[in-house]
Amino acid sequence: RLRKWQERIRTKDAGERNLQFALSEIDRMASALGVPRSVREVASVIYRRALNEDLIRGRSIEGVATSCLYAACRQEGIPRSLEEVSDVSRVDQKEIGRTYRYVAQELSLKMEPVDPKQYVPRFASDLNLSEEVQSKANEIIDETAEKGLLSGKSPTGYAAAAIYAASLLCNEKKTQREVADVAQVTEVTIRNRYQEQIEAIGVR
Amino acid sequence: MVDPKETINIENVVASTGIGQELDLQSVAMDLEGADYDPEQFPGLVYRTQEPKSAALIFRSGKIVCTGAKSTDDVHESLRIVFDKLRDLNIQVDEDPEIVVQNIVTSADLGRNLNLNAIAIGLGLENIEYEPEQFPGLVYRLDDPDVVALLFGSGKLVITGGKQPEDAEEAVDRIVSRLEELGLLDG
DNA sequence: ATGTTACTTTACAAAGC
DNA sequence: GCTTTAAAAAGTAACAT
Numbered sequence: 140r141l142r143k144w145q146e147r148i149r150t151k152d153a154g155e156r157n158l159q160f161a162l163s164e165i166d167r168m169a170s171a172l173g174v175p176r177s178v179r180e181v182a183s184v185i186y187r188r189a190l191n192e193d194l195i196r197g198r199s200i201e202g203v204a205t206s207c208l209y210a211a212c213r214q215e216g217i218p219r220s221l222e223e224v225s226d227v228s229r230v231d232q233k234e235i236g237r238t239y240r241y242v243a244q245e246l247s248l249k250m251e252p253v254d255p256k257q258y259v260p261r262f263a264s265d266l267n268l269s270e271e272v273q274s275k276a277n278e279i280i281d282e283t284a285e286k287g288l289l290s291g292k293s294p295t296g297y298a299a300a301a302i303y304a305a306s307l308l309c310n311e312k313k314t315q316r317e318v319a320d321v322a323q324v325t326e327v328t329i330r331n332r333y334q335e336q337i338e339a340i341g342v343r
Numbered sequence: 344m345v346d347p348k349e350t351i352n353i354e355n356v357v358a359s360t361g362i363g364q365e366l367d368l369q370s371v372a373m374d375l376e377g378a379d380y381d382p383e384q385f386p387g388l389v390y391r392t393q394e395p396k397s398a399a400l401i402f403r404s405g406k407i408v409c410t411g412a413k414s415t416d417d418v419h420e421s422l423r424i425v426f427d428k429l430r431d432l433n434i435q436v437d438e439d440p441e442i443v444v445q446n447i448v449t450s451a452d453l454g455r456n457l458n459l460n461a462i463a464i465g466l467g468l469e470n471i472e473y474e475p476e477q478f479p480g481l482v483y484r485l486d487d488p489d490v491v492a493l494l495f496g497s498g499k500l501v502i503t504g505g506k507q508p509e510d511a512e513e514a515v516d517r518i519v520s521r522l523e524e525l526g527l528l529d530g
Numbered sequence: 531a532t533g534t535t536a537c538t539t540t541a542c543a544a545a546g547c
Numbered sequence: 548g549c550t551t552t553a554a555a556a557a558g559t560a561a562c563a564t
Binding site: 354355381387410448449494497499 | 556557
């Protein structure tokens with residue numbers, strides 16, 4: 140009766156509070172990442188779906204919320220790496236990655252592999268590189284990916300190497316360290332990807 | 344070139360068994376040369392065999408897990424050694440304990456490069472997971488033999504989850520034909 | 531700049547937290 | 548869910564030289 144009634148209100152309130160918390164977290168992280176409002180909306184929709192499918196049981200609200208935001212960025216074509224997302228989340232990168240894979244699988248989110256070119260505008264902008272360098276980097280990515288060099292490689296490292304190579308070819312040189320910093324990869328990765336990309340397209 | 348099945352190599356076999364007797368791991372740890380036992384960290388005692396190379400996890404219940412062997416024969420040989428070591432400690436060990444293979448890990452080579460992006464998109468609606476930011480291999484879960492395959496850009500692969508060596512051969516056949524019928528074998 | 535070691539993923543059993 | 552064991556694949560990273 141009354142007790143049951145109060146209990147329902149209690150759980151309903153708790154659920155509502157949790158949802159509000161998740162959505163505000165998505166909003167906070169999205170702002171910190173500088174992604175447009177449309178991405179937050181997509182992330183919210185994914186989160187509500189995960190909630191309806193009962194995917195949050197046994198997982199932290201923060202972890203699921205962060206994973207939804209990561210997935211939303213990818214779906215909207217403006218990916219943030221797991222490292223970038225974990226930088227604005229209190230959940231560690233490993234947990235975000237695991238939860239993302241679980242949510243994507245359970246909700247049948249048709250996620251395509253991240254195209255390295257999607258990182259080019261942002262990274263190039265952070266490095267104050269011209270439009271010409273960006274076009275060159277995209278060209279390098281397409282050409283080398285077509286030759287099979289992309290399989291198994293991380294999109295950020297691949298994009299970083301192409302940008303580094305393009306900056307050299309366009310006489311707007313950035314150091315490996317500078318590019319590595321904005322892409323959050325090591326110089327060693329840029330060096331390795333750069334070598335094989337250059338070899339594949341031929342030095343010019 | 345070669346039939347990919349010919350390139351299959353067993354890398355690890357995991358099996359479980361039991362001596363049919365409870366054990367005092369503390370005393371076994373004292374008497375058994377090279378035994379590693381830290382109950383605070385893990386309830387099992389670790390004992391490594393040199394030839395064949397393997398690691399046995401021995402539990403208080405008398406149950407034992409053997410891992411690291413390169414064949415089912417090696418699993419039996421390793422466990423025979425473990426059983427005899429325990430008998431040397433005056434511990435009763437069943438005559439011929441049943442040994443159950445729980446998992447076989449194999450590696451193989453398809454002989455040509457793979458475009459994992461194309462495969463991920465082509466077989467996107469199947470049991471595939473490809474997240475190069477997290478791991479370079481494409482995870483392919485098969486239903487028929489019930490195993491999991493990790494496919495790499497080099498064309499090499501790992502198959503795990505099988506209970507019989509034949510599971511890996513069947514898996515390789517299915518993977519090759521699946522990729523072939525979708526024209527995803529090299530591209 | 532290169533080399534070494536180590537960690538990511540998959541599967542599986544065991545006992546206990 | 549975690550802990551421990553083993554092993555492969557290839558990429559990335561941390562730290563040393």
